[in-house]
Amino acid sequence: MEKLFTTSHINIFLHAGSHKTIEIQWLDFVPSADLRTCLLEMLRLARQHQVKAWLADNRLIRAMRPVDLEWVGQAIMLPMSELGVRRLAVVESQDAINRMGVNAMLAAVLPNTQLTTSYFATLTEARTWATAPF
Template sequence: METLLSTQYLRVYLHHTGHKTLELQWLDFVPSTDFRAALHEAMHLARLHSVRALIADNRLLRALRQADLELGGELVFKGLSAMGGRRFAAVESLDAMNRMGVTALVANVIPDTQLTSQFFATIEEARAWATAPF
């Protein structure tokens, strides 16, 4: 696992397996402007490294504005799908509001993509699923 980016809110890792997987580890509450900038940077890295799966470790991420969630759906899910992505794994947030928002977003956006998604209780389970051969 290679560290590609580290900020006060986010760490981005790249897993090198049969396909490349990007892991986003959210570290705390993220202000809207920083969240949006982080998503744009993460998708730049996804394109640069031709990733085919994404892991979102949301355990420490707190509630997000609806507009930020919607941007995430457009930018991340649809963007990953358009570049040939196949899997999205999420480790659920400890914050109930974030959990509800992300769950609703995935249910609404993923069906319109080529992605398969799954939620996990641990990062180890999410990594195992996202990095497993297609």
């Protein structure tokens, strides 16, 4: 696992293997502008490395504004699918409000993508699924 990018809000890793997997690890609450900057960098790195799977470790992120969730759906989820990403592993947030918002956004956006998504309680389970051959 290689660390590609880090800020006080996020770590972004790349897993090599049968396919490349990008992993984002949120570290705490993220203000709107920083959220967008971090996710656009993740999208750029996913394109650069031609990733096929994506792991979102949301355990420590807190509630996100509805406008940010809508932006993530349109500006990140759809382009990730268009890049050829086929698998999304989500480690759910400890914050109930975040879980509800993210789950609602994914329910609305995923039918318009090629992403197969699974939710996990642990990072180990999510990594195993995201990096497994498919």
